[in-house]
Amino acid sequence: MSIREELKKTIAPLAVNDRYPAESYLTVKPADFIPACLALHQLCASPVMMMFAEDKRATRSCFRLNTAFYSAAERHWYYACLDLPAGAESFPSLAKEIYSATLFEREIREMFGIELVGSPDHRRLRLHDEVWPAGAFPLRKDFVPLERLEPPTGQYEFIKGEGEGLFELPVGPVHAGIIGPGHFHFSVAGEPIINLEIRLGFTHRGIEKLMEGKTLAAGLELSERVAGDTSFAHGLAFCLAAEKIAGLTPPPRAVLLRAVYLELERMYNHINDIGGIALDVGFSFASAFASVLKERLLRLNEQLSGNRYLRGINVIGGVAQDLAGPVTLNPLLSDLNELEKILFNSASFIDRIDSTGILRQKTAEDLGVLGLAGRASGLARDLRTDLEPYSSAGFRPIVCTSGDCLARLNIRLQEFRQSSELIGRFIRQLQPGELTVNAPAPVAGYSLGAIEGWRGPVLYWLKLNEQGTIERCKIVDPSFHNWEALAYAAQGEIIPDFPLCNKSFDLSYSGNDL
Amino acid sequence: MAILKIIKNSLLKGIVDLPRRELLPEAEQLGKELKQVIDRQFHGSFQLRQVSAGSCGACESEVQATINPLYDLQRFGVDFVASPKHADALLVTGPISRNMLLALQKTYEALPGKKFVIAVGDCAVNGGLFKDSYYTLGGVDQVLTVDLHIPGCPPSPTTIIKTLLGFLK
Ligand code: SF4
Numbered sequence: 031m032s033i034r035e036e037l038k039k040t041i042a043p044l045a046v047n048d049r050y051p052a053e054s055y056l057t058v059k060p061a062d063f064i065p066a067c068l069a070l071h072q073l074c075a076s077p078v079m080m081m082f083a084e085d086k087r088a089t090r091s092c093f094r095l096n097t098a099f100y101s102a103a104e105r106h107w108y109y110a111c112l113d114l115p116a117g118a119e120s121f122p123s124l125a126k127e128i129y130s131a132t133l134f135e136r137e138i139r140e141m142f143g144i145e146l147v148g149s150p151d152h153r154r155l156r157l158h159d160e161v162w163p164a165g166a167f168p169l170r171k172d173f174v175p176l177e178r179l180e181p182p183t184g185q186y187e188f189i190k191g192e193g194e195g196l197f198e199l200p201v202g203p204v205h206a207g208i209i210g211p212g213h214f215h216f217s218v219a220g221e222p223i224i225n226l227e228i229r230l231g232f233t234h235r236g237i238e239k240l241m242e243g244k245t246l247a248a249g250l251e252l253s254e255r256v257a258g259d260t261s262f263a264h265g266l267a268f269c270l271a272a273e274k275i276a277g278l279t280p281p282p283r284a285v286l287l288r289a290v291y292l293e294l295e296r297m298y299n300h301i302n303d304i305g306g307i308a309l310d311v312g313f314s315f316a317s318a319f320a321s322v323l324k325e326r327l328l329r330l331n332e333q334l335s336g337n338r339y340l341r342g343i344n345v346i347g348g349v350a351q352d353l354a355g356p357v358t359l360n361p362l363l364s365d366l367n368e369l370e371k372i373l374f375n376s377a378s379f380i381d382r383i384d385s386t387g388i389l390r391q392k393t394a395e396d397l398g399v400l401g402l403a404g405r406a407s408g409l410a411r412d413l414r415t416d417l418e419p420y421s422s423a424g425f426r427p428i429v430c431t432s433g434d435c436l437a438r439l440n441i442r443l444q445e446f447r448q449s450s451e452l453i454g455r456f457i458r459q460l461q462p463g464e465l466t467v468n469a470p471a472p473v474a475g476y477s478l479g480a481i482e483g484w485r486g487p488v489l490y491w492l493k494l495n496e497q498g499t500i501e502r503c504k505i506v507d508p509s510f511h512n513w514e515a516l517a518y519a520a521q522g523e524i525i526p527d528f529p530l531c532n533k534s535f536d537l538s539y540s541g542n543d544l
Numbered sequence: 545m546a547i548l549k550i551i552k553n554s555l556l557k558g559i560v561d562l563p564r565r566e567l568l569p570e571a572e573q574l575g576k577e578l579k580q581v582i583d584r585q586f587h588g589s590f591q592l593r594q595v596s597a598g599s600c601g602a603c604e605s606e607v608q609a610t611i612n613p614l615y616d617l618q619r620f621g622v623d624f625v626a627s628p629k630h631a632d633a634l635l636v637t638g639p640i641s642r643n644m645l646l647a648l649q650k651t652y653e654a655l656p657g658k659k660f661v662i663a664v665g666d667c668a669v670n671g672g673l674f675k676d677s678y679y680t681l682g683g684v685d686q687v688l689t690v691d692l693h694i695p696g697c698p699p700s701p702t703t704i705i706k707t708l709l710g711f712l713k
Pocket residue numbers: 255258598599600601602603637638639664665666667668672696697698
């Protein structure tokens with residue numbers, strides 16, 4: 031029985047919208063909202079993939095709340111939608127029932143000023159209490175940038191560990207290495223970490239607001255700068271959403287080329303992290319070796335596309351240019367084998383990463399962990415399984431079960447090889463043909479673009495108005511789902527192993543903070 | 545045993561050296577001159593402390609690349625350090641998110657002596673694509689006196705090295 035029919039047994043949606051392929055929007059009564067979400071959560075076997083609000087007060091005098099679940103079995107996205115009349119903006123918190131809704135709810139509250147009834151956590155995520163006043167909600171349509179900020183009075187409340195011999199250890203936002211900013215608040219008893227709270231938002235740039243009113247071309251350019259190391263996947267997800275709205279099907283050659291670039295992005299990031307893991311246990315030779323491989327991949331990117339970070343390739347309807355040269359990966363693969371030997375022949379290296387930073391499958395599932403980190407803990411989810419050209423290539427996700435740093439390293443080593451195989455295969459499949467389809471006149475509408483970037487699913491929900499400019503753009507980088515997992519994986523580990531755990535996840539600060 | 549293997553290998557194959565010299569012929573020349581400047585004025589080393597004030601991460605990736613074995617900026621006496629107390633200069637990336645203002649200022653204050661400030665990337669130079677946001681402050685020069693701008697989105701390692709060397713010279 032389909033999910034739709036199953037769902038009908040518990041709730042009667044007020045309206046159903048199936049305008050776009052693989053997406054269903056079910057508008058429900060307020061009383062049905064939580065039951066509908068719970069039913070979808072179970073039927074789809076999916077965490078809350080995204081949850082976001084729209085300010086529709088101008089046309090419908092309400093805020094609209096959308097909660098998305100993905101069913102891999104049906105390859106279909108289901109949204110539970112709820113209209114909140116203006117003036118009485120509040121909704122019952124879902125977070126108590128489904129943990130993966132927590133961060134989304136906190137985000138909606140701070141950005142729209144919509145109250146959550148019964149929410150376990152009200153703290154702001156990105157608009158830090160120390161710098162941003164209360165009562166200013168950037169994603170409301172009538173928000174005006176503040177000329178002068180009132181001196182804010184707020185203070186973020188960290189969860190405090192209490193007890194004899196327990197210390198608080200604040201680290202960040204500025205760290206020792208050349209990396210992004212985040213704050214890690216440890217409670218330690220001697221060396222072992224009792225609790226870790228991660229506070230982010232330091233790279234918040236207000237991207238979702240900046241998107242509003244932009245043309246598609248300008249929006250695409252911005253999307254490539256949300257998370258620099260995932261530029262291609264972000265741009266691609268943006269394009270997929272825009273193409274779905276316009277009813278465009280990119281030509282086969284463009285579909286294959288996009289997949290080639292997506293895998294190249296995965297490869298240079300995986301090798302970067304393999305080196306980073308080595309560096310964080312002080313194995314500098316291996317890490318230098320990996321950094322050379324990364325540089326060679328970045329140069330290959332530049333030769334092929336003119337950009338080291340694969341920016342400017344995606345356009346709405348296809349790709350801007352063809353491969354500008356041959357894709358030679360064999361020398362890289364033999365160097366990777368060499369690197370793997372170097373790493374695995376070092377007992378002290380393996381000793382540090384084996385069974386360090388374990389994220390259990392149950393924990394991963396409860397938290398709604400996605401992508402690479404989930405696959406290392408036994409969650410066999412990968413959006414590529416359901417998308418072309420991967421599904422006809424018989425793509426199978428690579429999964430480990432031990433959930434430790436070693437598992438996350440192994441996934442990267444294997445995915446690196448898998449990517450290069452896929453690239454070879456896609457290039458052999460290339461037939462001469464068009465690179466883009468011409469875009470028709472602007473069409474209004476809303477739709478989701480989803481693709482598996484190297485960290486996990488990158489999601490863009492896009493809404494366009496009649497002029498074809500952006501009305502609302504909700505962005506979810508997999509890091510947003512996964513940061514919490516790091517806090518669990520680090521529990522019980524000793525402080526010197528924290529950088530290692532952190533690197534083994536390598537989550538994005540900027541992708542999370544938007 | 546392992547050591548014997550390594551010694552045997554290096555005797556048989558020679559020390560592995562990467563062909564970096566062809567990659568940056570101009571930088572090579574600049575680097576030699578720079579080494580002298582650094583030796584004379586900075587007692588042999590010019591140390592940088594990097595701070596991301598809201599960057600997308602690509603600028604950091606390129607800064608990081610300057611010290612990989614193919615560019616090896618360190619051989620000219622330029623290096624990145626963990627503590628601002630050890631640094632001669634602050635290297636800032638990103639469009640200054642409001643949340644990073646305090647941390648940036650504190651890091652700057654922790655630098656000893658004459659403090660150089662280097663803004664890397666379009667975001668740090670003038671706010672880049674984020675300059676109209678409610679939450680960014682624009683380029684680093686809105687907050688600190690900047691001595692060197694290195695534009696680009698992101699600037700390549702070659703650009704970073706060349707501009708830096710040219711400036712110090
Ligand atoms: S200049 Fe470009 S690459 Fe650098 S932080 Fe800004 S958007 Fe990212």
